[in-house]
Amino acid sequence: MTTPSESPAGIPTGPAGVPVTPAADQTADSPTGAAVSVAAYPDYAQAQRAVDYLSDNKFPVARVAIIGSDVHMVEQIMGRLNYGGAALRGAGTGAFTGLLIGWLFGLFNWITPVLAAFTLAIYGLVFGAIVGALFGLIFHALQGGRRDFSSVRAMVPSRYEVVADAEVADEAARLLAKMSGSTASDSTASSSTVSGSTVSSPSRGSV
Numbered sequence: 001m002t003t004p005s006e007s008p009a010g011i012p013t014g015p016a017g018v019p020v021t022p023a024a025d026q027t028a029d030s031p032t033g034a035a036v037s038v039a040a041y042p043d044y045a046q047a048q049r050a051v052d053y054l055s056d057n058k059f060p061v062a063r064v065a066i067i068g069s070d071v072h073m074v075e076q077i078m079g080r081l082n083y084g085g086a087a088l089r090g091a092g093t094g095a096f097t098g099l100l101i102g103w104l105f106g107l108f109n110w111i112t113p114v115l116a117a118f119t120l121a122i123y124g125l126v127f128g129a130i131v132g133a134l135f136g137l138i139f140h141a142l143q144g145g146r147r148d149f150s151s152v153r154a155m156v157p158s159r160y161e162v163v164a165d166a167e168v169a170d171e172a173a174r175l176l177a178k179m180s181g182s183t184a185s186d187s188t189a190s191s192s193t194v195s196g197s198t199v200s201s202p203s204r205g206s207v
Helices: 044-056 083-106 113-143 169-198
Strands: 035-041 064-080 149-165
Touching (some): 035 044, 044 064, 044 149, 044 169
Antiparallel strands (some): 035 149, 064 149
C-alpha cells in the first residue's frame, strides 16, 4: 500500500504529484460577522434617529444594522364591508388588472401601437371592472356574513435594536450614550424654562 509522498517543504502532494496547499483561512480578511447590540428603542423612528446620529459623527454606518424583534401581527380595521363595498373593491382590482393586460396586448400592434394600446386599455379597464365587481359580490356572498369588514394586515416589531460589528460596537455605544445624554439635558433645560415662566410668586399688592 502506497502512501502520498511529500514535497521537500513537507506539503503532501496530490494524485498528479502537484503539492496540495491547505485552504487559506477565508475569514482572515473578512469581518467576523458577530454583531453586538448597542441600543434598543421602542419604535423605528428612534432607531433611525440613532443611526443618523452615528452617520453625522462620521461613524462607519455600513457596519450597523437595525433589527426588529418581538414581531406581532396587527390587523387595522378600515371599516364595515357590505355588498356595495365588496363590489367596489372587486371593480377596482379588476379594472387595474384589465387596464394593464389591455395595454400590454396593445403594444403588439406594430402599425399603430399607441392608439391600439389606448383602445385595448380602455376595453380592459371596463371589462375588468365588471368582472371584478361580480367576483367581489360572489366572494362576499360566500363568506356568509363571517367577515363583514375590511382591514389591512401588517407585521410590526415591538422593539428595534441597533447592532454593530464587535470591532466598532464600543465606539457606537459611546456615541449613542452621548446622544442620549444631550437629549436628556435638552429636555431638562426646556422643562425648567417652562416652569420658571409659568410659576410666579404673588406680589404684595395683590394680597
